[in-house]
Amino acid sequence: xxxxxxxxxxxxxxxxxxxxxxxxxxxxxxxxxxxxxxxxxxxxxxxxxxxxxxxxxxxxxxxxxxxxxxxxxxxxxxxxxxxxxxxxxxxxxxxxxxxxxxxxxx
Amino acid sequence: xxxxxxxxxxxxxxxxxxxxxxxxxxxxxxxxxxxxxxxxxxxxxxxxxxxxxxxxxxxxxxxxxxxxxxxxxxxxxxxxxxxxxxxxxxxxxxxxxxxxxxxxxxxxxxxxxxxxxxxxx
Numbered sequence: 001x002x003x004x005x006x007x008x009x010x011x012x013x014x015x016x017x018x019x020x021x022x023x024x025x026x027x028x029x030x031x032x033x034x035x036x037x038x039x040x041x042x043x044x045x046x047x048x049x050x051x052x053x054x055x056x057x058x059x060x061x062x063x064x065x066x067x068x069x070x071x072x073x074x075x076x077x078x079x080x081x082x083x084x085x086x087x088x089x090x091x092x093x094x095x096x097x098x099x100x101x102x103x104x105x106x
Numbered sequence: 107x108x109x110x111x112x113x114x115x116x117x118x119x120x121x122x123x124x125x126x127x128x129x130x131x132x133x134x135x136x137x138x139x140x141x142x143x144x145x146x147x148x149x150x151x152x153x154x155x156x157x158x159x160x161x162x163x164x165x166x167x168x169x170x171x172x173x174x175x176x177x178x179x180x181x182x183x184x185x186x187x188x189x190x191x192x193x194x195x196x197x198x199x200x201x202x203x204x205x206x207x208x209x210x211x212x213x214x215x216x217x218x219x220x221x222x223x224x225x226x227x
Contacts, residue, residue, distance in 0.1 A: 001169055034213035036153075043202055043220055044153065049213030087153055091212025094166040098145075098153040 002026050002090055006099035013104060019075040021102045023088035028068045032092035035064055035073045038101075039084045047086075048073065078104070108132035110203050110218035118197075118225050124190040128203030128218060135179050135186050136162060141206040142186045143214065144177060146199040154199075158206075159186060193225045 003026040013019050023033065031051035036044035046055045048064035051071060061076045075082055083106055088099040114126035128142070135142055143158035157167035159177045167175045176189040190197060200222050204214035 032211060034210070036214075038153075043204075043217035044214070045217075046210065046213050046215045049210040049215075053210075055210070055213070055215065089153075089155070089213070091206075095169055096155045096158075096166075096212060097168075098155060101152040 001095050002029060002093060002097055004088055004090055004097050004099040006086075006088055006102050008102060009100065010103045010105065012106070013078050014106070015078055015080055017078045019078050019082075019104060021073045021086055021088075021104075023066075023071045023073070023099050025069045025071075025090055025092075029090045029092035031067050032090055033064075033066070033071050034089045034091065035062075036087045036089065037082075037084045038087065044087065075104075108205075108216055110205065110216060112201060112203050112218045112221040114221060114223070116222060116224060118193055118223060119227050120194055120225055121192050124188070124193050124197060124223055124225075126188045126201055126203075126221065126223070127185050128187070130184050130186070130205075133205075134181075135184050136181050138162070139208045141212060142177075142179065143204045143206065144188045145202045145204055145214070147202070147220075148196075148199045151199075156188065156190075156201075195225050197223070198225045199223060 033051045035048040038044040052064045085103045109131045138161040141158040144156040174191045179186045200220040202220045203218040
């Protein structure tokens with residue numbers, strides 16, 4: 001099975017900061033990767049799919065990059081609404097998996 | 107507008123079977139190009155992919171749950187369902203149904219609101 005490892009687990013930041021979250025796959029997954037934002041008590045929200053494609057309606061300050069085993073989610077100019085937990089997910093193989101999450105806090 | 111809604115018991119006894127249903131509105135579970143999926147989240151923990159069904163009959167499951175999980179579709183009711191056998195306290199979680207539409211690959215672009223299932227006697 002492919003394991004997904006995110007870093008850091010927790011990130012402290014301020015409004016306006018540029019924030020980077022990393023996701024590493026245990027083996028190559030091409031660009032079969034998605035990023036989600038989840039707020040407490042809510043379902044996750046798709047931000048990025050296919051590693052770098054912005055989901056419709058998602059602000060352009062969110063961007064994704066990477067391929068193979070190393071991926072990055074960047075938030076350019078952190079907004080108050082962006083404080084949340086972020087997850088990566090691979091869908092390269094028949095067995096999909098999420099990373100353990102990165103909490104972005106003030 | 108496409109919507110997903112989970113339903114089912116909120117309390118299940120240990121060693122019994124957890125059964126949940128996801129009702130789809132605004133789309134068809136017969137749509138072969140979508141992955142109709144279940145994801146869960148234990149209290150205070152991260153997301154765990156359970157499995158998906160596509161083309162009505164084809165399924166793939168998380169290897170850690172595969173021996174206990176069944177996902178099926180009822181086209182007459184436009185629903186898909188989750189069955190998890192022999193549950194323990196470790197199966198206590200919020201269970202989400204979700205789907206991936208064409209274009210997002212396996213990215214879940216639509217989610218239900220989630221339903222909490224507690225395993226306890």
